[in-house]
Amino acid sequence: SQTIHQWPATLVQPVGSPLSLECTVEGTSNPNLYWYRQAAGRGLQLLFYSVGIGQISSEVPQNLSASRPQDRQFILSSKKLLLSDSGFYLCALRQGATDTQYFGPGTRLTVL
């Protein structure tokens, strides 16, 4: 069965610092991968999704970027963090023709 890993689990960063969050998946190949953000007291917002290596679609203009250097690796980055980037970041995958998405354990980011 497929497994989603997210690293790190928690992160505290100062405003203006860079960011790199990693998502890796196991037990599957050529998945669709997604980055979501969940801000405090709010629902989930889709940030990026990828259908393959090097293919990134951005849903919301923002201070973040994503990359997919390998089939099972999805990275969320920022050059300079803002206070508003704080939140819970979730990676998800979708496999094949199904529209079901499975979520990783998440990364809690606090920007101070």
Add this chain to the structure above:
Amino acid sequence: AQSVTQLDSHVSVSEGTPVLLRCNYSSSYSPSLFWYVQHPNKGLQLLLKYTSAATLVKGINGFEAEFKKSETSFHLTKPSAHMSDAAEYFCVVSVTDKLIFGTGTRLQVFP
């Protein structure tokens, strides 16, 4: 456009009593609908999924949901709440290869 509306932001029940979490959907065609659960500081776990095979969908942990086209509803129920059911629940609709989330319902379970 596809969307879901969760009618209650908070629901409180006593342990052993029934749970009802309400969700209405808007869709121009027969949608795929989901319920996910999120425990504090955890990822989302799939509870159940409706496609079109059966209107009553059984999920994990004793939860089930009924798709009612005439009411455009997809309410989540459980006959008897357990303390471990305390969490945030999301009703979700699928739009092509993306998911649209409701705003969530926080379920509290009192002993």
